[in-house]
């Protein structure tokens with residue numbers, strides 16, 4: 354993981370910050386420079402809610418080498434009240450119990466460990482609601 | 484008398500995974516019933532590979548913010564006490580402050596003093612607010628500690644975090660008195676580059692845990708002109724289930740005062756998190772006017788003591804987010820030793 358790129362992604366990876374178009378109200382996660390809907394360039398920073406609804410998911414059995422110790426794991430897309438969809442790993446759940454439509458919660462987790470000596474990458478995963 | 488200061492928000496986080504004493508004992512040919520009896524401990528929490536001191540601190544602080552209902556940008560300092568900071572060099576506090584939206588105008592330090600680092604963070608945060616240096620300050624106690632395989636510590640070393648926001652407005656529990664007590668005592672240590680800590684066996688008991696906990700507790704009672712009967716609750720450091728009950732009884736506290744914050748039997752020893760998480764479990768149920776006696780302990784060795792008094796603001800926020808007992812007792816996954824060893828990186832692999 355490149356440290357400069359990592360730092361740039363902190364606002365959305367750590368705080369779920371999204372950009373809301375000041376003209377048409379469209380919400381983008383991660384943020385964009387130009388609104389896809391109306392072409393406007395001014396945005397307000399908003400925070401995505403911590404609960405989303407699972408729209409679809411898949412179970413990964415042969416992941417990329419960095420994630421092979423976690424196999425098998427679920428990867429899901431949740432829709433949030435702000436209108437955005439976010440993709441993340443679903444953890445702390447029996448894979449047989451993952452259901453489309455279930456409510457999931459965003460939790461701060463370690464996403465990647467760059468070998469023995471590189472930086473630790475943090476961000477969000479989905480977990481069942483307690 | 485200066486204007487009161489105290490806790491304005493608190494929160495806890497515990498990983499969902501557990502391992503039972505029997506499962507560890509089986510692997511090492513140890514007698515589970517005698518460990519369970521000796522340690523008064525049934526199971527412990529285990530962090531999965533994507534949970535560490537930083538992630539547990541963020542989740543505990545998010546809950547503290549829900550109770551405090553303050554703008555995180557107004558938090559002037561963040562202190563995380565832990566003996567398991569994920570980096571050897573690079574602060575945990577910067578990541579946590581960034582995740583909760585408290586950067587960039589904030590002071591930060593990672594603290595270390597074996598199991599006492601968490602209460603140190605709380606103490607320093609309180610002092611800043613008391614001195615009028617800042618409106619709010621955050622003290623976090625978090626650990627994902629390791630015990631060497633087959634060592635007695637392996638049965639207890641667990642993971643968890645508690646976060647406390649200190650302030651002057653809308654106080655949930657006011658601080659009445661504090662006291663700190665320490666000597667140079669080599670009861671437990673870990674040298675640089677060593678993976679597991681070492682301890683001095685029986686020397687960790689009487690001359691270490693008991694001497695400092697009792698020394699701090701007695702001085703604190705004297706300072707406050709109080710006696711054990713004046714408190715609704717008491718919480719002590721919990722390296723196992725047995726020590727906090729025993730030290731409490733030695734001081735004259737009763738089971739009824741200790742059991743609400745006595746988490747070790749089903750949580751294990753969360754090191755820096757231990758007495759702070761016990762305090763959070765007490766705040767979950769305390770009523771206005773209840774006084775709480777708290778003494779931490781960290782090897783090396785020393786204790787921090789606090790006397791808190793719950794205010795009439797506390798009941799309204801107790802249930803706004805997940806409580807400590809729910810995190811302890813609900814949706815648990817029990818691990819076998821193999822998965823536990825993988826989670827805790829105890830298995831030698833090629834990379």
Ligand SMILES: [Zn+2]
Pocket residue numbers: 374375376377378379388389390391392393
């Ligand atoms: Zn637009």
